[in-house]
Structure formats: structure tokens, C-alpha cells
Amino acid sequence: MSLLEIKNATLKFGGVVAVNDLSFSVEEGEVYAIVGPNGAGKSTAFNLISRFYEPYAGTFTFDGNNLLERDADQVADLGIARTFQNIELFDHATVLQNLLVGRHRHRKTTLLEEMFFTPRVRREEERHREAVEEVIDFLDLQPYRNKMIAGLPYGVRKVVELGRALASKPRLLLLDEPASGLSVEETQDMRWWIDDIRKQMGITVLMVEHDMGLVSGVSDRVLALADGAKLAEGTPAEVQANPAVIEAYLGAGAV
Amino acid sequence: MEVLQLLVSGLANGCVYGLIALGFVLIYKATEAVNFAQGDFMMIGAFVSLGLTNAEYMHLPFWIAAPLTISIMAVFGYLLDLFVLRHLFGQNQTAVVILTIAMGFVLRFVAGLIWGHEPQTLESPLALGDLHIGGVVLGMADVAVIVVTFLLTWFLYQFFQRTKLGLAMQAASQNQMAAYFMGIPVKRVQGLIWGLSGATAAVAGILFASKGAIDPNAGLLGIKAFAAAVIGGFGSLPGALAGGLIVGVIEPFAARYFAAGYSQIAPYALLLAVLVFRPHGLFSQVRVKKV
Numbered sequence: 195m196s197l198l199e200i201k202n203a204t205l206k207f208g209g210v211v212a213v214n215d216l217s218f219s220v221e222e223g224e225v226y227a228i229v230g231p232n233g234a235g236k237s238t239a240f241n242l243i244s245r246f247y248e249p250y251a252g253t254f255t256f257d258g259n260n261l262l263e264r265d266a267d268q269v270a271d272l273g274i275a276r277t278f279q280n281i282e283l284f285d286h287a288t289v290l291q292n293l294l295v296g297r298h299r300h301r302k303t304t305l306l307e308e309m310f311f312t313p314r315v316r317r318e319e320e321r322h323r324e325a326v327e328e329v330i331d332f333l334d335l336q337p338y339r340n341k342m343i344a345g346l347p348y349g350v351r352k353v354v355e356l357g358r359a360l361a362s363k364p365r366l367l368l369l370d371e372p373a374s375g376l377s378v379e380e381t382q383d384m385r386w387w388i389d390d391i392r393k394q395m396g397i398t399v400l401m402v403e404h405d406m407g408l409v410s411g412v413s414d415r416v417l418a419l420a421d422g423a424k425l426a427e428g429t430p431a432e433v434q435a436n437p438a439v440i441e442a443y444l445g446a447g448a449v
Numbered sequence: 450m451e452v453l454q455l456l457v458s459g460l461a462n463g464c465v466y467g468l469i470a471l472g473f474v475l476i477y478k479a480t481e482a483v484n485f486a487q488g489d490f491m492m493i494g495a496f497v498s499l500g501l502t503n504a505e506y507m508h509l510p511f512w513i514a515a516p517l518t519i520s521i522m523a524v525f526g527y528l529l530d531l532f533v534l535r536h537l538f539g540q541n542q543t544a545v546v547i548l549t550i551a552m553g554f555v556l557r558f559v560a561g562l563i564w565g566h567e568p569q570t571l572e573s574p575l576a577l578g579d580l581h582i583g584g585v586v587l588g589m590a591d592v593a594v595i596v597v598t599f600l601l602t603w604f605l606y607q608f609f610q611r612t613k614l615g616l617a618m619q620a621a622s623q624n625q626m627a628a629y630f631m632g633i634p635v636k637r638v639q640g641l642i643w644g645l646s647g648a649t650a651a652v653a654g655i656l657f658a659s660k661g662a663i664d665p666n667a668g669l670l671g672i673k674a675f676a677a678a679v680i681g682g683f684g685s686l687p688g689a690l691a692g693g694l695i696v697g698v699i700e701p702f703a704a705r706y707f708a709a710g711y712s713q714i715a716p717y718a719l720l721l722a723v724l725v726f727r728p729h730g731l732f733s734q735v736r737v738k739k740v
Contacts, residue, residue, distance in 0.1 A: 244630055270632030282627035284620055295620050299632040301613045308612040309604075315611075362631065 195258070197222040197398050198366060203242060203252030205235075205422075212238045214422040216252075220366070225392050225399040227409045229433070230419035231442060236402040237279060238422070240370050243400075244276050245269050256366065271299050275364035277355045279371045279402075285344045289354050292343060293329060296361030297322040329357045333387065349380045356387070360395070367391065369401035373408050381408060388412045406434065418442070450584050455701045461591035461660070463697020464598035468653035469674035470681065470689035471605060472646045477683055478609065479618040479642035482545035486553040488671015490647060493556055494522045494654025495663045496564050499571045511574050519651040526647025530640040538636065553668065560665040568662035575659040590659040601652060602690045605645075609686065618642055676720040682730025691732060695719065 196219035205213040213235045220226045228236045241247045243254060245266040254261035256272055264272070275296070284292050300322065303315045330336055333353050343351060352375065359367055372388070373381045385408055391397050392412075403409050409416060410430035418425040418439045426436040433439055472487040484490075500506045501514035509517070533552075537544050573590070580587040609615040621628040621635045629635050657663065673696055681692030696716040704712035723730065 246626075265634065266629045267632050267634040270630060276630055278627075282624050282630075284623040284627065286623055287620075295616070295628070295631050298613070298617065298620075303613070305612050305614060309607050311611060358631070 196220060197257055198243070198400065199253075199255045200239075200243070201253045201255075203239070203254070204250045205238060205242060205247055206250050212422050213242065213249075216419070216422065216424055218417050218424065218427065220398060220400050222365075222398055223392065223396065224414040225388060225401070225412050227413040227416045227430075228400070228402045228419060229404070229406070229409055229416060230425070234419040235422035236419055237370055239419070240276070240368055240400075240402060243269075244274065244368065270362065273363070273365035274368065275359035275362045275366075276368035277352075277359055277370055277372065279374065281348075281351050281355055283343045283351060283355055283358070286342065288340050288342055289335060289338045289346075289357075290326065290330075290340060292354055292358050293326040293361045294322060296329075296358040297325060299362055300325075325363070326361050329360045332360070332390070333357050348375055349377065352376060352380075353383075356384075360391070360397075364397060366398045366400060369399060369403075371402055371404065373403060373405045381405060384408065385411050406430075410434070451705075453585050455705055456698060457585055457587055458591065459698035459701045460694060461588075461594050461697070462700065463677075463694035464594045464690075465653060465657050465660070465693070466670070466674045466677045466696050467598055467690040467693025468601065468649060468656070469671055470678035470693045471602065471686060472649045472653070473675060473678040474681075474684060474686055474689045475605065475642060475646045475649060477622075477678075478686075479622050480545070480639055481622045482542045483549070483675075484646065485546060485549040485671070485675075486556060486668075487646070487650060488674060489553040489556040489560075489668035490522070490526070490650035491653040491657060491671065492663065492665060492668035493525070493560060494518060494647075494651035495571070495658040495667060496560050496654070496665075497521055497651070498655045499569060499658055499663065500564065503569070503572050511572070515655055518655060519648050522647040522651035522654075523644040524647075526650075527640050527644035529647075530643035534643065535636060535640070553671075557665045557668060564665070566665060568664045570662050571655070571658035573655070573659040575656075588660070590656070594656045594660065597652060597656060598690065601649065602686060605649070606686045614638070614641070673716055676716050679730060680720055680723045682732040685730070685732040688730060688732030692730075 198220040200219065201217045203213050203216045204211070216239065228239060230236050238247065242249050243261065245261060245264060256274060259272055261269060284295065301318065303318050307315050330339060333356065335353065335357060338346060338350055343354065356372065372384050376384060388399060389412055392399055413430055415428065416430050416433040417427045418433050418436065420442040425442055426433050426439050469487055469491050472490060473483060476482060476484040498514055498518040501509045501517055502511050534545065537548065575590045575593045578589045580589060580592055609619065617628070617633045617638050620631070621633055621638050625635050657667065674693065677692035677696045678689050680695060681688030699715045699719060700712050703715035
């Protein structure tokens with residue numbers, strides 16, 4: 195059974211069909227990329243999975259759980275973490291504090307214990323801090339640990355957001371345009387990290403990305419969308435060679 | 450000795466301002482909105498406790514009425530969020546500000562309708578007796594106000610610094626969407642904070658009504674508490690208490706040593722000075738980036 199299975203998903207904004215009868219599934223342990231021109235419905239598909247939008251029709255199953263029965267905050271509890279196209283961090287908090295929020299779903303102590311800071315809470319707290327330090331080491335965020343987000347450069351914030359998602363130890367990581375706005379070197383780093391996230395951490399990755407270099411470098415399978423519907427699916431090479439995909443990107447007559 | 454007496458009575462008054470200021474800061478910390486009806490929340494809390502305790506109303510024992518008042522106000526705050534404020538979810542903060550100002554008017558009117566506009570006193574066991582310490586006279590109510598205020602500030606401070614829920618509230622205030630997708634049930638968290646601020650207002654109301662007479666316009670001292678919260682650095686709980694104490698102490702001293710009328714403007718003069726010299730307040734948590 196696939197880790198994430200989406201069947202016949204449809205979403206309409208008024209008269210506009212943003213996602214049209216879309217079906218795809220993501221297998222455990224793979225990197226799956228969604229590509230397509232602007233307005234193809236890539237981010238919308240993401241927002242459907244993380245329950246930001248209510249679908250018009252379709253089924254969404256994650257590891258046997260029906261996602262439609264859950265609210266956005268409960269999706270995190272299942273082990274799905276995400277990043278955002280335009281970076282959504284807690285700006286008036288430090289990098290460390292942002293990453294610690296990622297541990298939210300793992301905190302199991304009670305209110306009273308926390309108020310009195312019992313030994314159990316202290317141990318839990320240390321455990322969370324260790325988990326966050328692992329992420330900091332992994333993403334080379336040491337120099338920024340106690341810096342406020344508000345003063346950090348864009349590229350670093352992008353990495354912090356990835357770190358916050360990783361701190362929650364997800365089973366499925368949704369990356370919404372992880373390379374947008376990054377320099378060539380930063381994109382290269384991102385490519386290695388995504389590779390390591392899959393290989394070392396065993397996390398399944400579903401990403402939306404425009405940078406075809408990054409997509410063909412890290413993905414096992416690629417889904418091409420146009421006008422909210424599936425255009426092609428397969429290995430990066432297959433999809434890039436698909437005439438329908440070339441037409442959608444470059445217009446008819448280019449082939 | 451006179452100075453000491455002024456100081457002590459100022460502190461007791463300041464604690465009431467501090468308690469209302471705590472309510473302002475709670476809502477602000479968790480939702481980044483300002484609840485301008487916080488003073489009226491306190492007034493309602495005072496009247497609910499009076500309605501439960503006084504002989505001409507329900508005549509319950511005070512020690513039953515007090516926790517009951519706190520629970521009622523907590524539920525009141527939660528329901529207010531559920532049925533009114535939640536509909537503004539995701540809207541501009543200005544909408545919340547205007548809504549809460551209007552809510553203040555409604556609450557004052559409703560309180561006048563139920564309990565009348567004449568000043569009334571709570572038959573509180575806290576109001577009985579004075580404490581004499583070396584020439585300084587201290588009402589039992591004043592002692593109670595000071596003790597309870599400090600305990601409550603400590604409690605709320607711990608809550609925000611240490612607990613999962615408290616931290617979740619702070620996260621939700623900074624970025625609702627990000628908090629949502631990190632597994633924080635943002636709407637429920639906001640409902641709980643309104644409940645918590647209702648409970649805090651109830652404590653302030655009970656203590657305020659124990660100190661003197663109340664009428665439906667009592668909530669207007671919320672404006673002074675707002676000044677206190679700003680002086681302390683909006684967003685800091687100990688700052689709110691400190692701001693309240695400063696405002697409380699400054700008033701009797703200005704009344705005693707300056708011409709009539711100065712005690713009325715003294716808190717706002719201080720507010721102005723703080724805004725000029727330390728715009729983020731005395732205990733601000735905002736650190737300005739140095740380039």
C-alpha cells in the first residue's frame with residue numbers, strides 16, 4: 195500500500211477548476227516531485243493534503259488514515275510536516291525556538307507537571323533539545339542558533355523552515371518550492387539535504403519545484419500537472435521527454 | 450511614615466491596575482490583538498461575584514461565590530471567542546479592536562440593566578479589618594490584593610514560559626498558519642486564552658469590589674491599566690504588573706505633593722515619557738536589530 199494515496203481529487207474556486215480529478219500516490223521512501231507551469235494547481239494540491247482547503251471531491255489517505263476526517267493541526271500528528279512557498283516562520287523568535295515548536299507534537303507532559311518543571315519535564319525538555327540540535331548539525335545552522343528570524347537572510351530562513359519541519363520527525367515531508375529564491379550554491383546544498391533526508395532519515399519527500407535541475411537530481415518519480423490535471427507521470431527523464439509536457443511548457447509547435 | 454502609607458496604598462491600587470493589565474497582555478501575547486473591553490470584563494466579574502454573594506441577591510458564602518465567579522467568567526470569555534471573535538479569524542487586528550470597544554459599551558449597559566447604576570459594595574470577608582504594622586494601616590483587602598496579584602502573575606508567567614499550551618499560544622500569535630501546520634489547534638488555543646483572560650478579570654473584579662464600591666462605569670479604569678500595560682512593555686507579564694504598580698504608586702504621591710488634578714494626568718504623563726524614551730516599554734521583549 196502506498197504511504198500517501200490521492201484519488202479523484204477535485205477543487206473548484208468559484209468557476210475555476212484548480213484541481214481536476216487528480217489521482218496519484220507516493221510510495222514510502224521515495225522522493226516524488228510535482229512540476230508544472232504557474233497556476234497548474236501544484237501548491238493547491240499541497241494545500242489539499244495539509245487540509246488547508248476542503249476538496250470538492252476525492253479521497254486522501256495517508257498510511258491508512260482518512261485525511262479528510264482531520265483538521266490541519268491533526269495532520270501534523272500523523273507525521274506530515276511541510277514548508278511554505280513564501281516561508282512561514284515565527285519572526286519574533288530565535289532559530290532555536292522555531293525549531294522547538296517543531297517538537298510540539300511530541301510533547302506529552304501535562305500542564306501541571308510543566309508548571310512545576312518536574313524531573314520528567316526536564317528530561318523531556320532535554321530530549322527535545324537534543325533532537326533539535328541534531329537538526330541544527332544536519333543543516334549547519336550552528337551560527338544562527340540564537341538569532342532572531344526577523345534579521346536573517348532569505349536563504350537561511352528557508353533552511354530554518356526545513357529544519358522546523360524535520361524537527362517534528364515526520365514520515366512525509368512536503369516541500370513547497372524548496373529552491374525558489376535560493377542561489378546556485380544554496381540550491382546545491384538543498385539537493386544534498388533532500389538526498390540525505392531520504393537516505394539517512396528515511397523520510398518520504400513530496401515536493402513542488404520549478405528548478406528542473408533539482409527535480410531530476412533528487413526525484414525518483416515526477417508528476418507533471420497542467421490546468422489542475424495529470425499530464426504525465428514517470429521518471430524525470432521520461433516526463434521531460436514527454437511531448438505533452440514540452441507543449442504545456444513551451445507551447446504548441448516547439449516540438 | 451506618611452511616605453510609607455502612601456506607598457502601600459498605592460501598591461494595592463496598582464495591583465488592581467496590574468491585574469487588568471495582565472488581561473490585556475494575555476490577549477495580546479496570544480492573538481496580537483488588544484481587548485479594549487478588559488476593564489469591563491473586570492467590572493462584570495465584580496458584579497457577578499456581588500450578585501452571587503450579597504444578601505439581596507443570591508447570598509452564597511463568599512468562598513463558594515469567588516471560585517464560581519472565576520469559572521463563570523472563564524466560560525464567558527471562552528464563549529465570547531467561540532460565538533463572536535472566531536468569526537473575525539484571519540481578519541485585520543483593527544476589526545478586533547473596534548469590536549472590543551463596542552463590546553465594552555454593551556457590557557456597561559447590560560450591567561446597569563441587571564444591577565443598576567448606583568454604587569454597591571461586595572459583602573466580602575476580605576473587606577473586614579485592618580492590619581497595623583508599626584504605624585502603617587493596611588486594609589485586609591489591600592493585603593489580599595497584593596498577595597493574590599503576585600501569585601497570579603507568577604502563575605501566568607510560568608504558564609507562558611514553561612507549558613506546551615502557553616508556548617503554543619505564543620506561536621499562534623506570531624504566525625497562525627505555521628502554528629496550525631505544526632500541530633497547534635489555533636482556534637481552540639485562542640478560545641482558551643480568552644477564557645483565561647476572563648478568569649483573570651474575575652479575580653481583578655472580586656478584589657476590586659472588596660476594596661470599595663463598584664458601578665457599571667468601574668471598567669473605565671481599564672484605560673489606566675492600558676497605560677500600565679504599555680509602560681511595562683505590552684507583551685510582558687511581569688512588565689504589566691510592574692507598570693500597574695508604577696501607575697498605582699504615582700497617583701497618591703502626585704495627589705499628595707502636587708496641585709489638585711495632577712494625580713489624574715500623572716499616569717499618562719509617565720506613559721508619554723516612556724513612549725518617548727523607551728518606545729517598547731520598560732520590560733520589552735522586542736529586541737531591535739543593531740546594524
